[in-house]
Amino acid sequence: MTRAVWIAAACALALTACAVGPNYHRPAATPSPVFKEARGWTPATPAQIASERWWTIYDDPVLTALEQQVEVSNQNLKAAVASYYAAREAAGVTRGTFFPDIGLSAGATRSGGSGSRNGALSGPSGFVQTGSGTRTLYDADANASWDLDIWGKIRRELESNVSKAQASAADVAAARLSAQATLAEDYFQLRAEEEQLRLLKTSVQDYEASLQIAQNRVNAGVTTLADVYSARTLLENTVAQENTIELDRAKLEHAIAVLIGKAPSQLTVRQGEFTSTVPVVPVGMPSQLLLRRPDIAAAERDVASANAQIGVAESAWFPDLTLSGSFGYASSSLSKLIRVSNQVWSFGPSFAGTLFNGGGTIAQIRENRALYDSAVATYRQTVLTAFQQVEDDLATLNYLQTEYAQQEQAVADAEKSEALTLNQYKAGVADYASVLTAQTARLNSQITALNVQSQRLVASADLVDALGGGWDSAQLRAHNAGIPETVKSTVQ
Numbered sequence: 001m002t003r004a005v006w007i008a009a010a011c012a013l014a015l016t017a018c019a020v021g022p023n024y025h026r027p028a029a030t031p032s033p034v035f036k037e038a039r040g041w042t043p044a045t046p047a048q049i050a051s052e053r054w055w056t057i058y059d060d061p062v063l064t065a066l067e068q069q070v071e072v073s074n075q076n077l078k079a080a081v082a083s084y085y086a087a088r089e090a091a092g093v094t095r096g097t098f099f100p101d102i103g104l105s106a107g108a109t110r111s112g113g114s115g116s117r118n119g120a121l122s123g124p125s126g127f128v129q130t131g132s133g134t135r136t137l138y139d140a141d142a143n144a145s146w147d148l149d150i151w152g153k154i155r156r157e158l159e160s161n162v163s164k165a166q167a168s169a170a171d172v173a174a175a176r177l178s179a180q181a182t183l184a185e186d187y188f189q190l191r192a193e194e195e196q197l198r199l200l201k202t203s204v205q206d207y208e209a210s211l212q213i214a215q216n217r218v219n220a221g222v223t224t225l226a227d228v229y230s231a232r233t234l235l236e237n238t239v240a241q242e243n244t245i246e247l248d249r250a251k252l253e254h255a256i257a258v259l260i261g262k263a264p265s266q267l268t269v270r271q272g273e274f275t276s277t278v279p280v281v282p283v284g285m286p287s288q289l290l291l292r293r294p295d296i297a298a299a300e301r302d303v304a305s306a307n308a309q310i311g312v313a314e315s316a317w318f319p320d321l322t323l324s325g326s327f328g329y330a331s332s333s334l335s336k337l338i339r340v341s342n343q344v345w346s347f348g349p350s351f352a353g354t355l356f357n358g359g360g361t362i363a364q365i366r367e368n369r370a371l372y373d374s375a376v377a378t379y380r381q382t383v384l385t386a387f388q389q390v391e392d393d394l395a396t397l398n399y400l401q402t403e404y405a406q407q408e409q410a411v412a413d414a415e416k417s418e419a420l421t422l423n424q425y426k427a428g429v430a431d432y433a434s435v436l437t438a439q440t441a442r443l444n445s446q447i448t449a450l451n452v453q454s455q456r457l458v459a460s461a462d463l464v465d466a467l468g469g470g471w472d473s474a475q476l477r478a479h480n481a482g483i484p485e486t487v488k489s490t491v492q
Contacts (some may be wrong), residue, residue, distance in 0.1 A: 019156050021305060021311020022310060022311070024308065027300075028301060033285075034285070036396040040180035051371075055184055055472050058275065072261070077179055081172050088168070095158055097154050098154060101144065102143070104141075105140070106139065108137070109139075111137065137331075138332070139330040139337075141344065143325070146322065153315035160304075167297075173471050174298060186252050186256050187256060188454055190256070196447060199450065203243075203439075211232055212427065231432065260371045279460060280460070288385055291472060293466075294471050303376055306374075313364045313365040318353065321351055324350065325345070326345060329344065393459050393463035411446055418435075418438040421435050
C-alpha cells in the first residue's frame with residue numbers, strides 16, 4: 001500500500017508541477033505601417049503567388065523545369081534537410097525521457113574467497129554468500145527508473161529542442177528559396193546574354209553593309225581608305241565582343257547546372273527568348289513579412305530555444321527525484337533460478353541535488369540569459385535587414401521602370417540618328433566618323449536598355465525572395481507532431 005501511495009503522489013506531483021524559468025513570448029519587433037518605397041506605386045496587374053511555386057508568375061516552362069530540379073538535386077538543400085532531420089530526432093531523444101527506462105538483465109558470477117566461514121561475500125541482486133571457497137551465482141531481473149520532471153527541466157529541454165527543430169525547418173525553407181531565387185536570377189541573366197548576342201550579330205551584319213558602302217566609295221574615288229579601316233575596326237571589335245558574351249553565358253549555364261545538382265557537362269540550356277514582361281509582385285503589409293520570411297521565423301525560433309534553456313539552467317537549483325525498482329531471481333543453481341524462494345526485489349525514490357558548485361549554477365543561468373539577449377538582438381536585426389531588402393528591391397524596380405522607359409526612347413532616337421547619318425554619308429554630305437558615332441551610340445543604347453530590362457527581372461526575383469516566396473510560418477506547426485500538450489502551448 002505504501003508503494004502505491006508513493007507512486008501516485010509522485011505522478012500527481014510531476015503532472016501538476018510548473019516548469020521553472022520564464023515562459024516564452026515573441027520579442028517585440030514592430031514594423032512600420034507601410035513600406036516607404038511602395039508609396040504611390042500601384043501595380044496594374046500584380047502577379048499572385050498562390051504557393052511556393054512562385055516562379056510560375058514568369059510563365060516560362062524552361063525556368064519552371066529547372067526550378068523543380070532544385071528541390072530534388074541541390075546538395076546544399078539536401079544538407080539543410082539532413083540537419084533538420086537531425087534536429088527533429090534530437091527532440092525525439094529528449095521526448096523519450098518523459099517515460100521510464102525499463103531494462104532486463106541476466107548474468108552468471110563466479111566468486112570466491114578464503115578465511116573464516118563467518119566471512120561474507122555479497123552477490124548481485126542482494127544474494128549473500130558465506131564461508132570460503134568458490135561459488136557460481138545466477139541472476140535474472142527486470143529494472144526500471146523514472147526521472148520525474150517535477151521542476152520542468154525535461155519539458156524545457158524538449159521545448160528548446162523543438163524550437164531548434166522548427167528553426168532548422170525554417171532554415172530548409174530559406175535554403176530552398178535562396179537557391180530558387182539564385183537560379184531565377186542566373187536564368188534571366190543567361191537569357192539577357194543571349195539577347196545581347198543577337199544584338200551583336202545584327203550589328204555585325206549592319207557594320208558589314210557599312211564596310212561595303214565605304215569600300216564602294218573608295219573604289220569610286222570619293223573617299224579615302226581611312227573610312228574602310230574605321231568601318232573594319234568597328235566590325236572587328238563587335239565580333240570580338242561576341243566571344244565575351246558567349247563566355248559569360250557559358251558560366252551562367254554552369255552555375256545553373258550546379259544549382260540543380262548536376263555537373264556542368266550534364267546540362268545544356270537551349271537558346272530561348274528574352275522576356276519583355278516583368279511581373280509585379282504585391283508586397284502586402286510590412287507586418288506580414290514577419291510570417292512570410294523563413295529566416296525571420298528561424299531567428300524567432302532560436303529565441304524560443306534560448307528562452308527555454310534559461311529554465312533548464314534554473315532547474316539546477318532543485319533536486320532531481322527518481323523512482324527506481326527491480327524485480328528478479330538469484331540462485332546458485334541455474335535449473336532452480338525461477339522460484340518464489342529465489343525472488344529478489346527493490347523499490348524506492350531517490351533525491352539528488354547540488355549543494356555547492358562554486359557559483360557554477362549562477363554562472364550557467366547568466367550565460368543562458370546572455371545567449372537569450374543575443375538571440376533577441378539577432379532576431380530584431382534579421383527583421384530590420386528583411387525590411388531593408390524589400391525596400392531596396394521596391395526602389396530598384398521603381399527607378400528601373402522609369403529608366404527603362406527613358407532608355408527605350410533613347411534606342412528609338414539612336415536608330416533614327418544612325419539611319420539619317422548613313423544616308424547623309426551615302427550622299428556625301430557627312431563624314432564616316434559621324435556614321436561610326438551614330439552606329440556605336442545605337443548599339444550602346446540597345447545594350448543599356450537590355451541591361452536595364454535584365455536588372456528589372458533580377459530585381460523582381462529578388463523581391464520574391466525578400467518577401468519569402470509562397471512560404472508561411474504556419475507551416476512550422478506541422479513540426480510539433482508528437483510533442484506533449486504542455487510543451488505545445490509554449491512553442492506555438
